[in-house]
Amino acid sequence: MWQGDGYWLVRFGFQRGLALLYLLAFLVAAKQFRPLAGEDGLLPLERYVEGVPVRDRPSLFYFLPSDRSIGIAAWTGVGLSALALAGVPYWLPAGYATPASMALWAALWALYLSFVNAGQTFYGYGWESMLCETGFLAIFFGAGSVAPPFVVILLVQWVLFRNMFGAGLIKLRGDDCWRDLTCMDYHYETQPIPNPVSWFAHHLPDRFHRVETVGNHVLELLVPFLYFAPQPLSALAGAATIGFQGWLMVTGNFAWLNALTIVLAIPTFSDGTLAAVLPISAPATAPTPLYLETLAILLAAVVAVLSVRPVQNILSERQLMNTSFDPLNLVNTYGAFGSITRNRYEVVVEGTTDEEITAATEWQPYRFKGKPTDPERRPPQVAPYHLRLDWQLWFAAMSPSPRRHPWFHRFLAKLLEADADTLALLAEDPFDGEPPTYVRAVRYRYRYTTPEERAESGRWWSRERVGTYVRPVSLEEVRVREPRL
Incomplete structure (x- = not known):
């Protein structure tokens, strides 16, 4: 039950997608962190060091508050992300692949958490904490020929559920235009950074905007419950989510929020469903090592405890959007566009x-x-x-x-x-x-x-x-x- 024997391809695709996003995130840090939040940045690093106890927002830069440290950490992250993208742990002999993979993903998580916790306003986005939470779960996926722990598949689906369902609820509780189905009349024009298609999407007929708003509610409030259903329902829910996120990518610029959500949707599939639609097949897998199974179960217990406050938040009429309840960003609450600006x-x-x-x-x-x-x-x-x-x-x-x-x-x-x-x-x-x-x-x-x-x-x-x-x-x-x- 605890072995994800049918998820080797899923794990492989998930890890490659997450590694690519880590690579992009560290490149952004290498190019932008110093002028924004470095020693002489728009919000200087000293402001973080002096203003926040390290236990509340732990970061390597609390102990090494310099532009040199920022540069070394960012480019180290780029290099480690490239190793993860290339699947280097899979090249190692059996018995070494999973420990090497765990060390690699743990290093990526710790480095990026340091940027998020020290980045202040310029890193105060929901997809930052989501990348940290997802990256932490990736530590326990294993590598090589061993099957991934099935419980970690479920934990990734839990992140995806909170991401989508939280976004749906914050809309229903927020702006009236989500209830009268007029929000999309304004969204494409007033979103943070429109893209070339946004102008055309804005000028689509009003009837289309009403239908897509209803579709948004269905995809964010109803479909997420199917993530945990048996195949092929789980895969169909994942495919619908990927299609929805693809539309958002085509019509706007939301950093890597949509791409990360697509990566999170990969574990809604199984190797069987992937092999049925793609010309690929999974290799024979070995049983999940006992130490990895044990760690995965302990991880699930920690996530269960830390999920109490996010669940309470989701159920609350005063639901907060994109909030972390622990300093390591292990289990967070998400949401997007609870209100829409008209101008x-x-x-x-x-x-x-x-x-x-x-x-x-x-x-x-x-x-x-x-x-x-x-x-x-x-x-x-x-x-x-x-x-x-x-x-x-x-x-x-x-x-x-x-x-x-x-x-x-x-x-x-x-x-x-x-x-x-x-x-x-x-x-x-x-x-x-x-x-x-x-x-x-x-x-x-x-x-x-x-x-x-x-x-x-x-x-x-x-x-x-x-x-x-x-x-x-x-x-x-x-x-x-x-x-x-």
Whole structure:
């Protein structure tokens, strides 16, 4: 009963998919963590070290708080992820494969947990804790010819269930538009980072949006219960979930949330169902080692205890979204888009080299890699890559001022210094690496152009100015206004 004899292919596919996402996540950390949360980042690493007890958010960077340590950890993670992606433990002799696999996945989990716990606001996303939780379970899957413990298959399905069912409940309890079936009228336009298909999805008929909202409720509230059903029902539920996540990937940029959910859905299949639709077959497997079975059962007991608070949260009328209840992110609660914004606001950051601000001053916009600034620019496809600064700017634009976003004035200061690491986070620096004399931030309301407007102007967006987010400031002025972090 406890041996997943029919899950060797499932484990192999799950591990390869998870390794690929780890590889991407560590590449993002290598490229973005230092300018965002490093020694001199927008939210400096010192802020984490001094502000949070290590027992509450354990991280290697609590003990080694330096950019050098960050770089070593990130690129080590890239290298280990590549080994996992290549399936190196499977190359080892029997008896060594599973211990090597456990050590490899444990190292990946510990390294990435360090980034998540020290990354502060820039790592405060549900897919971060989900990657940590999933990565911890991967430690106990085994490798080589041995069969994976069936209980770990069930634990991965439990993560998938909480991910989907939590998202469904937070919607029903949240915005009225999920109940009157109108949320999708706004979603494609107001989501954090639209992609090239989002404009077209937005302009689909209203009837389609009603049907897809009903479909969303079915897929998130009813289908998850079938994950634990016998085959082929479990596989059909997994296939429906994969199709749903694929649609979300086609119509938006949600980092690796959808890709990770697809990976989590792989254990809803069995080797038999995979072999029935794919030209593959599983090799003969050896029994699961007793030590791995024992560890898997102990793991299940720990998960059962730690699941009490997430389950209470799911059942609560005051359900929290994307919350961790333990410092190791072992069992978390998830959810997405409990409320939908009706209007899209954007903060456009501009600079000038004029020595004095006048009515004739020409302001040049900084362009970001994902978020819309230029109305003529086609929305890009960036997912599953994660543009962390762009995402936080989406949240920041919801407020009429940066008061709730203490990193924003520091970001302006970095632009006034022409900080190379910060500028590397952008798509275009209008000053070619030279510091401007002043910068400002202007708040706009953006909306998609209609098909007629786009045919005439070629623009994807129409916008109107709704206010000043930060008035023109010099480096000296922004340093005075910069909040104490």
